[in-house]
Amino acid sequence: MSRQVALLAALLVAAGFLAGLTREAFPLAEAQVSESERMLEQGLASLLAGDLLDGRSELERVSYGSASFMTALDNLATIDALIVGPQAALARVAELVERHPQDNELRLRLGELHYGSAAFEEAARQAAEVARVAPSDSRARYALALYQLAGGALVEAISSYQSALQADPGAHQARVALDALWRHAARYPEQSQTHFALAFFCSLQGQTAQEIVELERYLAARPSGAIADAARARLQTLLESDRAARR
């Protein structure tokens, strides 16, 4: 018995050595890293080391068009805002849009930055431009809807949300749009119309309890007009069916 165990242990050790030596001799080749990816990594490392200037110059060397570019740009916007102010970030992206007017991704970023500085109309203009040239891009439509909502155009916003959902019925973009709405609600609590849009999404996802909460929040601001009337009617229906279900 002990001889067998010793033999098995010897076989185990031999297998371990053989596998280890072979792996050592033929290491797993890691994929090649591009210059832009290297610059992005270096730039981010410099930022964590507290060296913003080095970080910025390394991030600026990430090539336009590379897969790393947008991440580099996001971080450059953070550094610009930190060193100079939010307008510096906006100016950097606006200049890029001027140089590459066909780049929808950049235009959407510009829209985001305008939205971030509460320039909702300008943000909506950028998103609308992308939605015009790329009608199938649901991100642009969702962004447009959010900016319209932020600007107080609730009817247009709901219409944009509906066309976005038609363009892309998939769950992912809808989830991103819903997340943006939650963020907007937290940032601008005084804008009660956000809760109507949230109720609209909850209704689509069948989340009745949350829909009731959002409709109540919307109506708490005593809005008027056709949408407000529709919201009241919908809330009434939901509450009644909720009561019936409880009974």
Added chain:
Amino acid sequence: MTSSRARWDGVCFFIVALVSFWIHLTFHRWPFDDALIHFRIAEHLIRFGEPYFNAGEAVMGSSSPAWTLLLAALFSVFPATTAVVAGLEATIVAVGCLVWCRWIQLELDDAAAGWIGWGFAPVYLSLVHYSGVGLMETPLALALVGLALLQFRQHPVTGAALLSMASLVRFELAVLWIALATWTLVTRRAHPARVAAGSAVGALPFVAYWLVYFPLLPHTIAAKSLVYEVPWRETLDALTRRALPTLPWLASVELRAALVAVLVAILVGGVVFRGRRSGPAAAGRGPWGLILGAGCAVGCVYGVSGSLLFPWYVPLVGVPIAAIVYLSGTTSESRALVVITLVALVIPHSIALGITFVASFGPIERYPYLAENARVRRYVDVARRLDAGFATATLMSSEVGGLGFGFRGRVVDGMGLVSPEALPYHPLHVPDERSRGSLGAIPPEFVEAIDPEIVVTLEAFGEALLRSPIAERYVDYRFPVYLPADARALGTSELWESRHLHVWLRRDRIRTDPLGATTVLPGIP
């Protein structure tokens, strides 16, 4: 045992060990995040004499005392690296495979038993290797169960000791321990006092360690049951996805249901066509029904408790069930049933294992857990960079394995796994604070209460946090989710709908002049 059979046993074991070492030495660089929680605790046990995730904070961050102690013993001799633990895991997986195959051989005990026993090896390796490569404790638990099953045949007291030990590696295995101990007593194979003494001897060192340092209920269990809200259907779906061979064409629910039906049919067929099971050797056999029942019971507990089913839980259900299905099929007198067992169980698992094996030669993206575990490499990378500049800061995240491994300072767990103070802020509401109940997200109010200098989170775990007003207090650096080489291999830069890993540094601790020179204020040397 004849010398020819012993020779073949040796050859088969050598092949199993070679495969085990090869895949472990290849994929250990992509461990599960939770595996590195054990690493940190084991390191702290050696450095500070206390098995706590954060020095001085008496929280049971690991629900596996035996595994933590084993790692601590290993790290007191070797450096705490994934490669070292991979060597240990490869050994444990190979030995576990050997003892389970040997148990099957002994259950059959006839001329064909040698080959039939080793036929289970691909099934065992396929089910267990993900946990081993991910550097989790499950292979150790299953190896102890295999040894216990061998011992139960003639030395039930030793078997009880090994099973009690296995239960302190994975608590779920207490079901099997209780079942087999009861069977031993009912069938009068051993005196109750001796079984109790054996169990106590196996458990005592680990229970003593546990009670010296921790409260009775492991904190991780309380945290997971509070934070995760997973419908039983999702758990069942995950269980069938992972307990069946991990193959792309088994993604559809219908095909998985069909395969489960075939496996049930094999069990039923095994009863109908008893074959060699009804021979004289049957008297010495183990209680197959109890082992099968224990596997099913653990699966049911996962489903009923709404657990988030992590990949390393699955072999605890899959291996006992697969072993009994395999025994039922291969011992039947119906040749058709033997063939069905090969086609429905052995061949699919062999292919699943083969996929990992092929991946180890270059196309690593075929390894099923690469995408999930590659994020851990990014965590370790970011943590090491932060450690260089902010070693005494407090870092908060909701995934603390990779980050805690690379960052030596205090790590607060927003999910509450190693930080009980987070639990009053949980569970976060679905859908406005997190998109699903399986996400262990960071509560914004908890960040406000702790006010950490650093917050690290994927977008999926920081939905509420990233849009909360607290975000204004931090400078937000965005990292790609993966290291460049991993992103290239995977062909994607997204994980769980997250495009970035956000690293937040608190603004009031960073002063920046107009030329971009940054001064880190006192508190963060």
